Amino acid sequence: MSVIIAPSILSCDFGNLERDFQLINRSQADWFHVDVMDGVFVPNISFGFPIIEALKKVAEKPLDVHIMIANPDQFIAQFAKSGADILTVHYEVCPHLHRTIAGIKEAGMKAGVALNPHTPVSVLENVIAELDLVLIMSVNPGFGGQKFIQQAVEKVRQTKALIQASGSSALIEVDGGVNTTTGAALVAAGADALVAGSFVFNNPDPTAVIASLKAL
Ligand code: DX5
Ligand code: ZN
Numbered sequence: 001m002s003v004i005i006a007p008s009i010l011s012c013d014f015g016n017l018e019r020d021f022q023l024i025n026r027s028q029a030d031w032f033h034v035d036v037m038d039g040v041f042v043p044n045i046s047f048g049f050p051i052i053e054a055l056k057k058v059a060e061k062p063l064d065v066h067i068m069i070a071n072p073d074q075f076i077a078q079f080a081k082s083g084a085d086i087l088t089v090h091y092e093v094c095p096h097l098h099r100t101i102a103g104i105k106e107a108g109m110k111a112g113v114a115l116n117p118h119t120p121v122s123v124l125e126n127v128i129a130e131l132d133l134v135l136i137m138s139v140n141p142g143f144g145g146q147k148f149i150q151q152a153v154e155k156v157r158q159t160k161a162l163i164q165a166s167g168s169s170a171l172i173e174v175d176g177g178v179n180t181t182t183g184a185a186l187v188a189a190g191a192d193a194l195v196a197g198s199f200v201f202n203n204p205d206p207t208a209v210i211a212s213l214k215a216l
Helices: 017-026 048-057 072-081 095-106 151-166 180-189 206-214
Strands: 004-007 032-037 063-068 086-090 108-117 133-137 171-175 192-197
Touching: 004 032, 004 206, 017 206, 032 048, 048 063, 048 072, 063 072, 063 171, 063 192, 072 086, 072 095, 072 206, 086 095, 086 133, 086 171, 095 108, 108 171, 151 171, 151 180, 151 206, 180 192, 192 206
Parallel strands: 004 192, 032 063, 063 086, 086 108, 108 133, 133 171, 171 192
Antiparallel strands: none
């Protein structure tokens, strides 16, 4: 199976959002990656439900929603209503992670858990069977355009081993500093999905960049 490509709309031109959404629709991308930041869990604020609802109206591909917020349980129902297909929460803010994962699935979405660069893969041992997606952060969340943290490659290998040992069908996604070089190493290590923001949208030809990632 070819690698799933999820361009991050955080790096879109916010004055021309529909143009960039349509660009993703017409490209070889598989998902829209949607980064929601609350200014509490991460030191930045991005956007909320109105943007997701506007995207859902035009999106012809699934919405992969990555929420970097301190209290995800409070908003699960609203993300489902806004059109999220996959909802990924951060391990670091979920004291009752098993319950949160169940809540996401009961709301009709696929459930993902993201791990910050300092969080070991082993914390997922007892929930991996419940998960649809593991998101390995290869930067500290909060901003696009940061430098790739190389240790993410090893964490992808560890996640792959955990998934295989448990019989889980979870996909492994990696987010932060992805380009064709880091992306190739991640795919070789077992990544199923790559998020890319600045690498795609800081290029004059985002469609071609998406195609180059898809070919990895
Ligand atoms: C970072 C976000 C990423 C970000 C990636 O907190 O979760 O999805 O948009 O941006 P790049 O690809 O520029 O590192
Ligand atoms: Zn993200």
